[in-house]
Amino acid sequence: MTPGLRIIPLGGAAEIGKNCTVVEQGEDIVIIDCGLSFPNEEQYGVDIIVPDFTYLVENRDRIRGLFLTHAHEDHVGALPYFLRQLNVPIYATEFTHAMIRQKLEEKTDVHSLDLRTLKPGDKVACGQLSVEPIRVTHSIPDTMAMAVRTSFGIVLFTADFKLDFTPIDGKKTDMSRLAALADEGVLVLLSDSTNVDRPGWSPSEREVSGAYQKFFSTAPGRILITMFASNIHRMQQAFDVALATGRKVAVAGRRMENTIDVCSRYGHLRVPTGVRIRLDDIGNYRPEQLVILTTGSQGEPMSALVQMSREEYGRMKVLPGDTILYSARPIPGNEAAIWRTVNRLFRLGAVVIYENAGAPIHVSGHAYQEELKTMINLTSPFYLAPVHGEPRHQHQYLEFARKMGYPEHRLFSMADGLPLCFDEERAWLGEPVPSGRMLVDNGGQPGVPDEIMRDRTNLANEGLVMVIAKLDIEKGELVEDLELDTKGLFASEKELANILSVVQSELQRWPRADLQDAGLVRSSISDEMRRHLSRRLKLRPIIVPVVIEV
Numbered sequence: 001m002t003p004g005l006r007i008i009p010l011g012g013a014a015e016i017g018k019n020c021t022v023v024e025q026g027e028d029i030v031i032i033d034c035g036l037s038f039p040n041e042e043q044y045g046v047d048i049i050v051p052d053f054t055y056l057v058e059n060r061d062r063i064r065g066l067f068l069t070h071a072h073e074d075h076v077g078a079l080p081y082f083l084r085q086l087n088v089p090i091y092a093t094e095f096t097h098a099m100i101r102q103k104l105e106e107k108t109d110v111h112s113l114d115l116r117t118l119k120p121g122d123k124v125a126c127g128q129l130s131v132e133p134i135r136v137t138h139s140i141p142d143t144m145a146m147a148v149r150t151s152f153g154i155v156l157f158t159a160d161f162k163l164d165f166t167p168i169d170g171k172k173t174d175m176s177r178l179a180a181l182a183d184e185g186v187l188v189l190l191s192d193s194t195n196v197d198r199p200g201w202s203p204s205e206r207e208v209s210g211a212y213q214k215f216f217s218t219a220p221g222r223i224l225i226t227m228f229a230s231n232i233h234r235m236q237q238a239f240d241v242a243l244a245t246g247r248k249v250a251v252a253g254r255r256m257e258n259t260i261d262v263c264s265r266y267g268h269l270r271v272p273t274g275v276r277i278r279l280d281d282i283g284n285y286r287p288e289q290l291v292i293l294t295t296g297s298q299g300e301p302m303s304a305l306v307q308m309s310r311e312e313y314g315r316m317k318v319l320p321g322d323t324i325l326y327s328a329r330p331i332p333g334n335e336a337a338i339w340r341t342v343n344r345l346f347r348l349g350a351v352v353i354y355e356n357a358g359a360p361i362h363v364s365g366h367a368y369q370e371e372l373k374t375m376i377n378l379t380s381p382f383y384l385a386p387v388h389g390e391p392r393h394q395h396q397y398l399e400f401a402r403k404m405g406y407p408e409h410r411l412f413s414m415a416d417g418l419p420l421c422f423d424e425e426r427a428w429l430g431e432p433v434p435s436g437r438m439l440v441d442n443g444g445q446p447g448v449p450d451e452i453m454r455d456r457t458n459l460a461n462e463g464l465v466m467v468i469a470k471l472d473i474e475k476g477e478l479v480e481d482l483e484l485d486t487k488g489l490f491a492s493e494k495e496l497a498n499i500l501s502v503v504q505s506e507l508q509r510w511p512r513a514d515l516q517d518a519g520l521v522r523s524s525i526s527d528e529m530r531r532h533l534s535r536r537l538k539l540r541p542i543i544v545p546v547v548i549e550v
């Protein structure tokens with residue numbers, strides 16, 4: 001009997017972010033993507049979130065390869081943490097490799113890695129499994145759907161995709177190859193479902209050119225455009241429209257400059273001769289001759305645009321008369337930081353265009369409803385399991401799959417850590433494997449424990465109280481009055497002094513033997529302070545008791 005097949009999302013199912021999925025049959029495992037997600041505003045001090053790789057570490061000998069669909073952070077950003085624990089062949093297109101190499105060089109010895117180049121049409125043997133990349137359109141070049149061949153049929157990952165028939169680089173989704181897979185037999189489709197709530201068909205990336213054309217030719221002064229540093233096709237349009245409208249383009253932001261260099265080297269970006277100028281030279285041009293591309297579309301504190309909004313960016317200032325095009329989508333969780341930036345820019349006298357003003361300054365890289373249905377029709381999968389979506393997206397996707405005639409037993413809502421299992425007859429959700437999220441601290445250290453996160457939340461919301469007791473351990477007595485110090489606590493000094501003296505008189509009633517036990521004194525100071533602060537002042541700060549033995 002053929003050993004069963006399992007698909008296990010370690011991230012990216014019932015959520016948007018940290019995509020990482022295991023396909024395993026018998027002794028062989030392939031992994032699709034290795035991404036990160038971003039913390040919400042309450043996850044204090046957390047830089048990024050990556051999947052828990054325990055399951056892969058426990059099965060390291062069976063891993064035949066990691067396949068990267070494209071170079072977005074939610075698909076490749078966890079690599080430095082993956083590579084701390086595992087070294088396996090990493091397959092990606094030349095462009096994706098170039099994009100990740102820069103980042104990896106900062107964190108790992110790139111020469112020790114087994115990086116292998118992949119192109120559409122390749123078939124990579126991985127034991128009983130094999131993997132074939134198929135070109136799809138998305139908001140970054142060289143995005144690949146991945147067809148994993150198994151003894152049960154093809155497991156097809158759409159990757160992030162849209163069906164753009166007029167892509168900027170002319171490289172369209174390979175629909176005939178996808179249709180050919182249907183003849184071979186697609187067992188299950190793991191489809192992007194991010195935009196399942198948007199009816200119709202997503203606008204082509206090319207439509208952004210129209211909006212740029214309008215603003216570049218009518219804006220009275222300089223134009224600043226903020227977008228993702230990886231949005232090469234949009235940068236291409238900015239360069240092309242600048243050429244057509246007689247503007248010059250400067251770039252503010254190190255990541256964006258690096259991306260432009262890498263992409264120009266690999267031919268993914270063609271900067272027209274004479275259009276690009278150095279940021280330091282913008283003073284030589286009139287405002288209406290300038291376009292400045294900048295990072296900071298997500299309100300990132302260290303980015304060029306956010307620093308400009310705070311008037312802290314050394315290389316240029318935002319001025320009245322500037323038009324700022326917000327050419328990106330807010331990643332959920334970043335909205336507050338983005339609006340603060342936008343408001344500061346308005347206060348500086350700039351006009352920020354952040355909504356489609358007649359022509360789109362941003363279009364999504366993810367398929368809308370009709371594109372998602374087209375993908376299902378093209379590939380005729382037996383089972384459907386939407387990913388790259390929250391439970392609400394998965395629910396909606398399965399709703400329209402039902403309308404397309406899919407019966408219940410062929411539809412699955414996957415969740416991280418839950419294997420989707422197959423045998424010759426059926427599919428089912430199996431027992432969970434170790435999975436979860438790993439928080440990476442601002443210092444770069446992975447694995448911030450839950451109790452530290454709880455302390456940070458308490459500290460941020462309630463503040464801290466430190467109580468110092470000086471004890472003569474030999475005699476078993478308090479040497480001086482208790483002392484108190486607070487941070488971030490809003491309470492009257494009188495009330496605090498009262499509470500402290502109550503705690504102190506309780507201690508003074510203790511027998512000597514108890515006062516000789518520093519640990520006991522520490523814990524009861526903590527308990528008593530907590531009780532009184534909570535009861536009298538309704539406060540629940542972090543309490544730090546310090547016993548000094550003299």
Ligand SMILES: [Zn+2]
Binds near residue numbers: 138139160365
């Ligand atoms: Zn993407």
Ligand SMILES: [Zn+2]
Binds near residue numbers: 072074075160388
């Ligand atoms: Zn994605």
